[in-house]
Amino acid sequence: MKRTLAAATQLLSLCVPVFAQAPTAPDAKSAAPPSFDVADVHSSEHSNTPSTRGGTLHGDRYYIRQATMTNLIARAYGLEDRYVLGGPSWLDLDRFDIVAKAPRTTSPDDVKLMLRALLEDRFKLAVHTDTKPLPAYGLIIAKGAPKLKQSDSSSAPSPSAEPGPPTLHGCAFQSPPPNTPPSPTMEITFSCHAVTMDSFAQFLHDVARPYLRQPVIEQTGLKGAWDFDIHWSYQPPKGDTPGTTIFDAVEKQLGLKLETKTAPLPIVVVDSVNETPTPNPPGIDKALPPPPPAAFDVAVVKPASPDEKGIRLQTRGSEIVINGAPLQFLITWAWDISDGRIADPPAFLNQDHWDILGKVGVDAPSGPGGPPQIDFEDLQQMVKTLLADRFEMKYHMEDKPADAYTLLAAGPHLKKADPANRTGCKDGPGPDGKDPRKDNPQLGRLVTCSNITMTQFAAQLQSMAPGFIKNQVIDATGIDGAYDFTLSFSTSAQLRTPSPQPAGSDTPAPDAAAASVPTGGISLFDAIYKTLGLKLEKRKGTMPMLVIDHIDQKPTEN
DSSP: OHHHHHHHHHHHHHSSOOOOOOOOOOOOOOSSOOOOSEEEEEEOOOOSSOOOEEEEEETTEEEEEEEEHHHHHHHHHTOOGGGEEESOGGGGTOEEEEEEEOOTTOOHHHHHHHHHHHHHHHSOOEEEEEEEEEEEEEEEEOSSOOOOEEOOGGGOOOOOSSOOOOEETTEEEEOOOTTOOOOTTOEEEEEEEEEOHHHHHHHHHHHOTTTOOSOEEEOSOOOSOEEEEEEEESSOOOTTOOOOOHHHIIIIIHSEEEEEEEEEEEEEEEEEOOSSOOOOOTTHHHHSOOOOOOOOSEEEEEEOOTTOOSOEEEEETTEEEEEEEEHHHHHHHHHTOOGGGEESOOGGGGTOEEEEEEEOOTTSOBOTTSSBOOOHHHHHHHHHHHHHHHSOOEEEEEEEEEEEEEEEESSOOOEEOOTTSOSEEEESOOTTOOOGGGTOTTOOEEEEEEEEOHHHHHHHHHHHOTTTOOSOOEEOOOOOSOEEEEEEEOOGGGOOSOOSSOTTOSSOOSSTTSSOOTTSOOOHHHHIIIIISEEEEEEEEEEEEEEEEEOOSSOOOO
16 A cells, blocks of 8 residues: 555656756846745644645645745745755755735735745845856756657647646646556656757656756757657666666657766855844734645545456646545545554455546636646545545544554764754765665665754654554653664565564564565664664554544445
8 A cells, every 4th residue: 555655656747847956046136026925934733744745826825834944945946955055054954934925916926025025025135146057957958859849830739628638848747548557667758849958958857857866957959849759767677677868868759869977056055044034013813814625626436346456546727636545545545644544444445446537617726837736735625535435434533542653772883973964864874875775786775864852853754754654653762962863764665574572672673574574674773773882662552543433334325
């Protein structure tokens, strides 16, 4: 279920507009920059698995939730987080929610300017811009002639009121044929029409993220617009798994090439910023009343075909299409929880599989130059509303007994932090560049933590390793100060055979994915014990659980 959910989420991310994160130079300040009509700014509620959501205008509302200050600055200047440098240590740790109001016709560029103005007003943000030599990919012509067709403007498709395939930078996502067997690498296809090479370079950077973590710089010198199709494996093929990498697709299908290089890229340097925003204006609740719960205008629910393989979830403009989904998948996806967070689920939740076609009206937020699009959070609420309406689902949240962990000292060997570093943990190697995953593919997770206290580290363990940790971890190490370290371990899916107990612990491993195995894998528990001299001790605690008071096995009639 976890693997299927991740694949569905990846597919969804391809089918909705993404925030343009090319490191382009920030716009010059105008004498009177646009600003939101009114804005509610406050610290985010605690989340065991925080991730930034939103960041675009929907109707007359701008939403962004669980955003760090780095996230906010990056979005305000049209950059990726990595190009926001300097500033205080908390920039990557504290999280904020913003709900603001602006005219429906506000352009994406003006929304960025509004966000800048808000950060300057409410957080007293001061920055300056610069450039810095940073890694990038150059898009060049490979040996031989490009395999592209010059676009004929007279053959451009005429506008249609019907929702078409999701389009990004002129490239339209092509849905796979019905009942296509699921692929371990998820094969995807885009058809590009009247696309310039500048747009294609931006497209590659936005869509091929599993391969291209650095920006793509257009260096082909090809002028004009072009028509072509391109297909590749969304996830890089591993070992003997068949598939096509984005590098092979660009070279073999298009006659172009991606080569690594260093280029001077725009950055934003934070000079100063306040950790606490100024208070919201009086009457904010009346000025920004919560919208009614999101719901589909029309929804068709029917049994999935017995031949349906796997679960497919995608959006097509104003439509959401879900194929082959059991009720348990719909519930865990809509509430953003793991299977284990449903208290005593009825057995039939995983028995029957359903196809759902939902549509929203023309008031849905529009994508850039395209048909209405569905916001991710709105979509989750729509599925909740559908389950309540069509399956008569009633529920409540309740704290239930659950296994929890306490972080203890067991002979710690930790390196004192460099106080100049920002606080937080990120995926990837530390400053030394060492990556043990190259020599041992069983070590699927590599996390580097900087300037972090043990209390902060404990609070991040659930989001860092959700396959091992189901509840918030309590720090009981008694260790003061902040530290820098790198932690390498296997994902829970990589571990199959448990050892009797986690290293350094007197309690049994929590499940079959908890401890190291002879294949070269190492559990989170063993990694923490061996690398840091700490241990996770299992104790009884409580956890908020979704309690289903009632749910019908079959939906009401369409």
